[in-house]
Amino acid sequence: MAAITLIEAVTQALAWEMAHDDSVVVLGEDVGINGGVFRATQGLCEKFGELRVLDTPLDELTIAGVTVGLAAQGMKPIAEAQFEGFIYPMMEHIVCHAARMRNRTRGRLTCPAVFRAPWGGGIHAPEHHSEANEHLFTNVPGLRVVLPSSPARAYGLLLAAIRDPDPVIFFEPKRIYRQYKEEVPDDGEALPLDVCYVLRDGTDVTLVTWGAQVKECLEAADQLAQDGVSAEVIDVATLTPLDFDTIAESVSKTGRCVIVHEAPKTAGFGAEIAARIAEECLYSLLAPVERVTGYDIHTPLYRLEGKQLPSTARVVAAVQRAMAAG
Incomplete structure (x- = not known):
């Protein structure tokens, strides 16, 4: 079993779930051909095609809106904000629609969407690229907010997030994306959410x-x-x-x-x-x-x-x- 980094664990989890669930799609800026700014989606477009790995315009508001629409109609979209500081335009759809879908429809509709974002500082990036504002989402009913700290937990928690019937904000600490490696079985085993x-x-x-x-x-x-x-x-x-x-x-x-x-x-x-x-x-x-x-x-x-x-x-x-x- 090869040892992998946290960013490789994210890629591994995305690939597993896409291979085993045709309703899972990935969308965001440069996630397709370029494989994402940190290469989290590298190789997915070649493996699963452009209909399941969608390069979007530079428009976070539209990315979030499309994600909510897809999720409400039975898909399992995984949207990427290139950096956590770019997620603010997405909050309109995340807070006003994704988080309220189950309550608004009295359970008739859910929103099984994951909003991924590289999070935090420590990489010498410019403004809006190094923010840690997870607390803006922890006050929103209907949202799960997940922040892994190791390759194994990134893999298992991302699988659980994708399978969750409600929206999940999945922040990835980019300072430790490639800081160390550990062995992570690619077995599709999710870790439990809501657990310390x-x-x-x-x-x-x-x-x-x-x-x-x-x-x-x-x-x-x-x-x-x-x-x-x-x-x-x-x-x-x-x-x-x-x-x-x-x-x-x-x-x-x-x-x-x-x-x-x-x-x-x-x-x-x-x-x-x-x-x-x-x-x-x-x-x-x-x-x-x-x-x-x-x-x-x-x-x-x-x-x-x-x-x-x-x-x-x-x-x-x-x-x-x-x-x-x-």
């Missing part, structure tokens, strides 16, 4: 994160272990619906929690998790919940981008504050 994954057991503090920041949290856990601090690392994976039970169980055990995400701090999804912890786990806490996030600014250009992204050092410092507090 405990990547490392611990007893002193809970690190809650998703996407590319899983890497920094695991590195921080390794550093903390050298000082005798045992950190549990949780990959949220599906932000909404949130598997809060897994987080609550961990926080009740450790008594401390540090939430790490790349999006700006104010009203980021970490704030929702912190509020739930305050509501349901308050008497288990030994210290205030810490948040390590992006700053409340637009993503800076590459010379300062590293200052914006949560670093391993910032995570370690937050844990040290939590340990000193109680």
Whole structure:
């Protein structure tokens, strides 16, 4: 079994599902002949043809509208926004139509669509190419928001997203697209949505994160272990619906929690998790919940981008504050 990168896992999942379900189609800018800006759809047009891998005009609003129409009529479209910052025009159809389809028709119609977008910073890209705005979608009823953090989870979660009868926003952390490889069986086995994954057991503090920041949290856990601090690392994976039970169980055990995400701090999804912890786990806490996030600014250009992204050092410092507090 060959080891593959996260971007290759995305391609592998798309190819599997297209080969086994004729209703699955892919559409977006340059997804066909060029294979996508990051080559996520490379080879799919040659294998499945131009009727199932559609190169669209440079028009995200139309891409989203066509996607909703296809999904409402029984197809399973997978639309790509070339970058997460290009998804804003698509929000009209995603929020006003895709997310409401089941409720609006009282279950007569659903919208089994996936909206893929390379997400986050860390690749020295210009404005609108490095944003982390997943929180704009977590407040929308009827949407699932998924953010994988490894090749295996990208493969399994994308398969599950395509098979889900309702719309899924599937953000792919491009900073780790090709950062490392792992063995991923191409067996069509989906991973469960709406589940947090405990990547490392611990007893002193809970690190809650998703996407590319899983890497920094695991590195921080390794550093903390050298000082005798045992950190549990949780990959949220599906932000909404949130598997809060897994987080609550961990926080009740450790008594401390540090939430790490790349999006700006104010009203980021970490704030929702912190509020739930305050509501349901308050008497288990030994210290205030810490948040390590992006700053409340637009993503800076590459010379300062590293200052914006949560670093391993910032995570370690937050844990040290939590340990000193109680």
